[in-house]
Amino acid sequence: MLQNIGTFVLTALFISMVPGQGMAMVLRQAMISGPSAARFSVLGNSTGLIIWTAASAVGLSAIFKASPVAFEILKWAGVVYLIFIAAQTLWSLRTTSHRFDFEDGEIQTSGQAFRVGFFTNITNAKAMVFALAFLPQYVPKDFNLTLGVMIFGLIWTGISISWYLTIVAGINKAQVWLQRPRVRRGLTAVSGVGILVLALGLVIAPTK
Numbered sequence: 774m775l776q777n778i779g780t781f782v783l784t785a786l787f788i789s790m791v792p793g794q795g796m797a798m799v800l801r802q803a804m805i806s807g808p809s810a811a812r813f814s815v816l817g818n819s820t821g822l823i824i825w826t827a828a829s830a831v832g833l834s835a836i837f838k839a840s841p842v843a844f845e846i847l848k849w850a851g852v853v854y855l856i857f858i859a860a861q862t863l864w865s866l867r868t869t870s871h872r873f874d875f876e877d878g879e880i881q882t883s884g885q886a887f888r889v890g891f892f893t894n895i896t897n898a899k900a901m902v903f904a905l906a907f908l909p910q911y912v913p914k915d916f917n918l919t920l921g922v923m924i925f926g927l928i929w930t931g932i933s934i935s936w937y938l939t940i941v942a943g944i945n946k947a948q949v950w951l952q953r954p955r956v957r958r959g960l961t962a963v964s965g966v967g968i969l970v971l972a973l974g975l976v977i978a979p980t981k
Contacts, residue, residue, distance in 0.1 A: 774921070777911045778928065784911075785929040787967040788903060789936045795900075798893045799937045802886060803944040810886035811944070815937045817890025819930050824895065825904035826926025830919045832905075850906045852976055859969035866958055866965075903929075 789795075795818055803811035881889070894900050904926065912921030950956055 774913055774916055777913060778925075781911045781925055781928060782932065783967075784907075785932040786936070788899075788929070789933045790963070791899070791965075794893055794897055795933075796937070796940070798890065799940060800944075802881075802889060803941045806881045806886060808941050808944060810881045810883070811941045812938065813883045813886035814890030814893075815934060815941065817887040817892075818894040818937070819890075819934050820887075821891050821894025821897070822900060822904070822930045822933060823926065825900050826908065826923060826930070829904045829908050829926070830922035850902075856969065859965045863962065863965035863969075866962060 798818070799811055799815060802814045908922045908925050908929070909918060911925050912918050
């Protein structure tokens with residue numbers, strides 16, 4: 774379990790680093806509504822992650838007990854998904870525009886900011902599929918599946934919070950740094966290659 778946790782930390786970091794709607798939301802909130810609103814949005818986003826984790830833990834434990842074949846189906850669904858994300862991420866390098874688009878906004882209350890983050894995550898297909906198809910892959914066969922998924926989900930949530938709060942804390946510098954085409958391309962390339970390697974690792978991993 775401890776060995777799997779070490780590997781999973783790297784996986785979750787790559788997933789969090791992938792430029793997408795979550796990162797765009799956090800940057801937009803910090804730059805338009807302020808760092809306080811951005812932090813509440815990060816909290817809302819993290820709540821969504823926990824909900825997806827709970828759904829995965831409760832639902833999949835029952836499915837896997839009833840049908841071992843379901844695990845294999847889910848495993849390959851996870852592989853296909855990660856390869857798709859990696860290919861999509863690397864394909865985006867062909868463009869010269871690597872900037873986030875922002876719209877004008879208003880100062881938000883803490884509740885409004887929380888809802889922005891929550892709905893951004895709860896409608897995020899990447900978060901849903903990662904929780905449902907990928908979290909269980911890291912739980913050892915001799916470890917309780919429900920508990921294992923919850924542990925990995927909480928680790929994922931902690932890494933996501935740390936990544937986004939780091940961006941919010943240094944937003945004045947981070948927004949300029951992250952908007953640089955070279956930095957965006959580098960971050961995108963590292964994330965894409967990292968996810969592809971993780972997908973290949975999942976293919977050769979022993980079956981439960």
